[in-house]
Amino acid sequence: MDIADTVSSILAHKxxxxxxxxxxxxxxxEAIQSMSDRNIGALPVMxxxxxxxxxxxxxxxxxxxLKGRSSKETPVGEIMTTELTTVSSSVQVVACLQxxxxxxxxxxxxxxxxxxxxMISIGDLVRCIISAQGALIDQLKDYVIGSYPDHS
Numbered sequence: 001m002d003i004a005d006t007v008s009s010i011l012a013h014k015x016x017x018x019x020x021x022x023x024x025x026x027x028x029x030e031a032i033q034s035m036s037d038r039n040i041g042a043l044p045v046m047x048x049x050x051x052x053x054x055x056x057x058x059x060x061x062x063x064x065x066l067k068g069r070s071s072k073e074t075p076v077g078e079i080m081t082t083e084l085t086t087v088s089s090s091v092q093v094v095a096c097l098q099x100x101x102x103x104x105x106x107x108x109x110x111x112x113x114x115x116x117x118x119m120i121s122i123g124d125l126v127r128c129i130i131s132a133q134g135a136l137i138d139q140l141k142d143y144v145i146g147s148y149p150d151h152s
């Protein structure tokens with residue numbers, strides 16, 4: 001990976017290609033169970049192919065637990081985040097990191113022509129940056145070591 005990579009390269013390298021989703025009528029309990037089963041922190045809330053919002057562990061703690069609501073009775077549609085920040089697959093990784101930092105969000109739906117094609121997390125972006133830095137370090141080592149021929 002490269003520091004100038006785009007979201008499309010992250011989506012191509014993700015080990016899990018599926019985007020798990022939940023419907024607005026599903027219970028919060030069902031959504032949390034799905035997140036737990038898949039070891040993820042958020043789910044896009046979809047109705048057909050329409051992205052309605054995102055439900056996250058943060059939504060659960062702030063809008064269910066702290067308000068004394070029942071996760072088995074509360075529909076996802078009542079607690080999901082609807083003011084979404086999205087990106088296209090052509091946005092660069094660094095721009096996504098800045099956007100997520102500025103907005104204090106951890107997940108970004110990726111849309112193309114209004115349709116969701118993937119979701120990236122802050123962890124995906126950090127892994128990309130670490131990989132790019134490792135590759136750059138290796139290139140610099142090769143350059144420095146390779147530029148001094150062994151005259152033994």
